[in-house]
Amino acid sequence: MMHRVFNFSAGPAMLPEEVMQQAQKEFMDWHNLGTSVMEISHRGKPFKAIAEESIQDVRDILNIPDNYHVLFLAGGSRSQFAMVPMNLLDNGSYKKTAYIQTGIWGQIAIAEAKRYCDVDIIADSENTRFTTIPEKKEWKTFDKQHAYLHYVDNETINGVEFPFIPESNNIPLVCDMSSNIFSRPFDINQFGLVYACAQKNLGPAGITLVIIRDDLAKRTPLDATPSMFRYSLQVENNSMLNTCPTFPWYMAGLVLKWIKKQGGLEALGKKNQKKAEKLYNYIDKTDFYTNPVDHRYRSRMNVIFTLPEKSLDEKFVAEAEKVGLYGLKGHRFLGGIRASIYNAMPEKGIDTLVDFMKTFEKENS
Numbered sequence: 001m002m003h004r005v006f007n008f009s010a011g012p013a014m015l016p017e018e019v020m021q022q023a024q025k026e027f028m029d030w031h032n033l034g035t036s037v038m039e040i041s042h043r044g045k046p047f048k049a050i051a052e053e054s055i056q057d058v059r060d061i062l063n064i065p066d067n068y069h070v071l072f073l074a075g076g077s078r079s080q081f082a083m084v085p086m087n088l089l090d091n092g093s094y095k096k097t098a099y100i101q102t103g104i105w106g107q108i109a110i111a112e113a114k115r116y117c118d119v120d121i122i123a124d125s126e127n128t129r130f131t132t133i134p135e136k137k138e139w140k141t142f143d144k145q146h147a148y149l150h151y152v153d154n155e156t157i158n159g160v161e162f163p164f165i166p167e168s169n170n171i172p173l174v175c176d177m178s179s180n181i182f183s184r185p186f187d188i189n190q191f192g193l194v195y196a197c198a199q200k201n202l203g204p205a206g207i208t209l210v211i212i213r214d215d216l217a218k219r220t221p222l223d224a225t226p227s228m229f230r231y232s233l234q235v236e237n238n239s240m241l242n243t244c245p246t247f248p249w250y251m252a253g254l255v256l257k258w259i260k261k262q263g264g265l266e267a268l269g270k271k272n273q274k275k276a277e278k279l280y281n282y283i284d285k286t287d288f289y290t291n292p293v294d295h296r297y298r299s300r301m302n303v304i305f306t307l308p309e310k311s312l313d314e315k316f317v318a319e320a321e322k323v324g325l326y327g328l329k330g331h332r333f334l335g336g337i338r339a340s341i342y343n344a345m346p347e348k349g350i351d352t353l354v355d356f357m358k359t360f361e362k363e364n365s
């Protein structure tokens with residue numbers, strides 16, 4: 001048997017084992033072509049079939065109606081931080097946008113948007129060190145003068161997740177779902193645009209899923225917007241304006257098939273809920289481990305916690321690795337420990353982690 005650890009890395013993250021095995025099996029000779037999927041033209045029939053099937057699978061899984069486009073783009077979610085304002089300001093007919101700031105990714109998205117327009121932060125939890133979502137009655141108002149309302153559904157670094165979709169007052173709702181897409185069902189009709197880089201829940205790094213409503217794809221980009229950054233051009237060219245990242249796209253396609261095989265988002269949502277509860281229940285039972293996040297908004301994907309003393313962090317991570325638990329070091333901004341438990345993390349991984357935490361607590365308290 002091959003040696004495989006439970007990988008709690010935040011991203012690039014663990015992929016489903018079946019997907020890796022299939023990719024390995026057909027790596028040299030894809031579907032009897034006598035060549036790897038890495039070595040064929042993105043414009044040829046075989047790759048086009050992969051692309052079309054993956055788009056159809058996204059549509060099936062999320063029940064996406066015809067007035068939305070599904071794109072697979074390069075550049076990661078950080079490119080979307082820029083592409084969103086560059087395109088949705090409708091060449092300056094909108095002067096401002098609205099953002100919700102519940103963590104570090106939201107903060108970075110806001111800094112990027114400020115290059116292009118005024119940003120009104122309508123809800124902000126920075127004063128709690130990003131451990132909650134502000135009460136709705138504290139939110140500032142926003143209106144049709146705002147090009148869109150942007151938020152981050154799951155803050156990967158801070159471990160804060162929305163359990164609801166914010167009310168957008170009929171202005172387009174734009175959401176960064178990088179670290180929780182396909183982890184539970186959601187109604188795409190409530191959104192104008194959703195984006196997610198692949199390396200958390202969808203595949204290897206190098207490709208980003210963008211789901212955009214047709215009216216937003218038709219807004220006019222700022223004049224200086226590069227071709228690659230124009231949604232309209234990417235829609236027109238089926239995400240193949242240039243040579244698309246074929247291998248990550250193929251891998252994402254395999255993960256989408258796996259999601260379907262798991263029973264879709266209802267089934268995955270239940271599994272993810274159970275996994276997260278197991279871990280939080282244990283953290284709450286002891287005084288040794290602490291999770292700082294408002295219980296209502298704890299992330300089901302990224303469970304952050306601290307030990308009684310910072311000096312124990314390194315020891316925790318090193319000893320965890322010895323028993324096959326990898327990638328638990330907290331984000332460099334926050335320190336502490338972070339267990340990222342996306343779709344591909346089996347429940348067994350959580351059980352093994354909790355067992356290790358119990359032992360570590362006994363030995364160090």
Ligand SMILES: *Cc1c(COP(=O)(O)O)cnc(C)c1O
Pocket residue numbers: 011075076077078079105152154155156176177178179197198200
């Ligand atoms: C990982 C992540 C990003 C950054 O993605 P890149 O692909 O590295 O640009 C942005 N937002 C969230 C919520 C993330 O988890």
